[in-house]
Amino acid sequence: SQQGEEDPQALSIQEGENATMNCSYKTSINNLQWYRQNSGRGLVHLILIRSNEREKHSGRLRVTLDTSKKSSSLLITASRAADTASYFCATESLGGFKTIFGAGTRLFVKA
Amino acid sequence: SAVISQKPSRDICQRGTSLTIQCQVDSQVTMMFWYRQQPGQSLTLIATANQGSEATYESGFVIDKFPISRPNLTFSTLTVSNMSPEDSSIYLCSARLAGTGELFFGEGSRLTVL
Numbered sequence: 476s477q478q479g480e481e482d483p484q485a486l487s488i489q490e491g492e493n494a495t496m497n498c499s500y501k502t503s504i505n506n507l508q509w510y511r512q513n514s515g516r517g518l519v520h521l522i523l524i525r526s527n528e529r530e531k532h533s534g535r536l537r538v539t540l541d542t543s544k545k546s547s548s549l550l551i552t553a554s555r556a557a558d559t560a561s562y563f564c565a566t567e568s569l570g571g572f573k574t575i576f577g578a579g580t581r582l583f584v585k586a
Numbered sequence: 587s588a589v590i591s592q593k594p595s596r597d598i599c600q601r602g603t604s605l606t607i608q609c610q611v612d613s614q615v616t617m618m619f620w621y622r623q624q625p626g627q628s629l630t631l632i633a634t635a636n637q638g639s640e641a642t643y644e645s646g647f648v649i650d651k652f653p654i655s656r657p658n659l660t661f662s663t664l665t666v667s668n669m670s671p672e673d674s675s676i677y678l679c680s681a682r683l684a685g686t687g688e689l690f691f692g693e694g695s696r697l698t699v700l
Contacts, residue, residue: 506687517590517678517693518629525687563628567687572617574680574689576629 481564485581494551496580498564499544505567507540508574509549512561521549521562526569556586588613592679592692599699604667607695609679611660616684618656620664623676623694632677635662669699 481498488494500507506525510518524531524540524547531538537550551558563579589612599605609618618635633641633654641654656662666673676694683690 508688510691518680518689518691520688520690523686523688565629565689573619573631573634574682575631576621579628 481562481577481580483580484578485583487583487585488554490554490556490584490586492554494554494558494582494584496549496562496564496582498547498549498577500547500564500566500577501545502566503569504542505569505571507538507547508565508567509536509538509547510563510565510576512563512579514560518563551582554582554584556584558582559584588615588681588683588690590679590681590690590692592695594695595693596696597698599669599697601670601699603669604665605669605697606663606665607677607679609662609664609681609692611681611690613681614659614684615681617682618662619680619682619689620652620654620662621678621680623678625675629678632664635664666697669697671699673697674699 506523508523509521512518522533522538524538535552540547561579561581564577565574567574591610593608620632621629623629631644632647633643635641635654635656637656653665676696678694679692680689
């Protein structure tokens with residue numbers, strides 16, 4: 476079963492613009508992770524944010540976590556055509572050990 | 587980080603046959619998982635592969651259909667049994683390194699069942 480929802484389902488932007496994707500989940504968590512998947516290939520881990528963290532940066536990526544709202548966002552700044560991919564949030568439930576994925580957002584960056 | 591090798595990377599199978607997917611990790615890992623990704627969909631967890639014991643299956647997945655082995659810390663197999671066209675999916679192996687919450691993924695095995 477899927478833990479939560481992501482929005483938008485699809486996003487199309489111009490190169491250089493920022494892309495924001497949101498993720499909501501249902502249960503208390505240990506951590507939340509964001510992954511990227513290029514068409515039909517394996518997933519690449521982008522960033523992990525723990526439940527006691529509110530914001531994390533990695534290069535052009537910025538992730539926020541609001542545990543009171545059970546939501547997270549992923550911001551990609553100055554997007555590039557190479558950022559075109561599907562992005563998934565995934566959560567590890569509190570006290571659990573398995574990671575459950577959201578529905579994903581398909582990002583298309585136009586050159 | 588960890589490198590996860592999965593094979594086969596793709597296969598075309600006949601209805602009623604079975605196929606075993608292998609997954610090898612190059613690092614010491616604590617947990618290994620198998621996911622399924624149907625066309626255009628997100629990942630669905632099939633089961634947790636437990637070393638030396640029966641896998642823990644998620645709701646909707648059963649051992650008779652998806653037998654899993656994990657004979658040691660770094661190797662696991664998933665068999666898709668008695669395949670039907672509805673089993674056409676990408677099957678992904680993943681592993682969690684000791685001391686981290688990050689999951690690393692293989693490139694996936696794309697199965698097409700005719």
